[in-house]
Amino acid sequence: MDDVALPDFEQDLVxxxxxxxxxxxxxxxxxxxxxxxxxxxxxxxxxERRALGSHLRNLMLHLLKWQFxxxxxxxxxxxxxxxxxxxxxxxxxxxxxxxxRVQDLVADEYPRALRLAETETGLPARAFAxxxxxxxxQLLDDDxxxxxxxx
Numbered sequence: 464m465d466d467v468a469l470p471d472f473e474q475d476l477v478x479x480x481x482x483x484x485x486x487x488x489x490x491x492x493x494x495x496x497x498x499x500x501x502x503x504x505x506x507x508x509x510x511e512r513r514a515l516g517s518h519l520r521n522l523m524l525h526l527l528k529w530q531f532x533x534x535x536x537x538x539x540x541x542x543x544x545x546x547x548x549x550x551x552x553x554x555x556x557x558x559x560x561x562x563x564r565v566q567d568l569v570a571d572e573y574p575r576a577l578r579l580a581e582t583e584t585g586l587p588a589r590a591f592a593x594x595x596x597x598x599x600x601q602l603l604d605d606d607x608x609x610x611x612x613x614x
Contacts, residue, residue, distance in 0.1 A: 472499045508558075515554045515561055516568045522547035522602060523569070523576035524583070527591060530609035532584055548605055569602065570597050 470488075479496065480503070483586055484497045490608045529536060555562050558579040573595040601607045 469494070469496060472496060511558050511561060512568070513555060515551060515565070516572045518547045518550040518578065519565070519568050519602070520552065520572040520576045520579070522551065523573055523595060523597065524579045525598060526602075526609055527576065527580040528584060530611060531580070531586060531590060533611040544608070545605070548603065551603065565599050565603075569597075569599060 472479045479499070482502075483495050483500055487542070524545060525540050525547065529540055529544065551565075555565070577588065577591055580591060584590075597609065598599050601609075
């Protein structure tokens with residue numbers, strides 16, 4: 464990394480990241496691409512939030528299906544619920560600062576889960592609650608499943 468030019472951020476992100484990591488470890492701070500490093504660090508946070516939101520959306524979708532179509536339950540639904548909860552646990556364990564944001568992400572993602580539930584179940588939107596009917600504690604509880612609708 465002595466006299467080698469820093470790879471272009473737009474051309475090869477991996478080579479750029481590796482070169483900047485080497486410069487940082489060598490203490491050559493004046494040579495790093497600080498602006499793009501800052502952008503990439505911010506993007507990591509956004510990516511983790513998106514991943515958490517996606518897992519929450521999938522969890523809520525399958526909980527709605529579980530609740531509103533008890534006669535159609537399949538082992539794959541339970542596996543999907545378990546998998547979503549495990550992935551949520553991994554994301555929150557890796558980024559504990561996201562834990563306080565779960566409630567907001569649930570509120571943001573529930574309408575998307577609801578639209579997917581409408582499509583997958585064939586039930587109208589009015590069959591489901593307008594706001595997420597599950598508490599965060601229930602969503603994250605490995606053993607909790609909703610009772611069937613109306614029962």
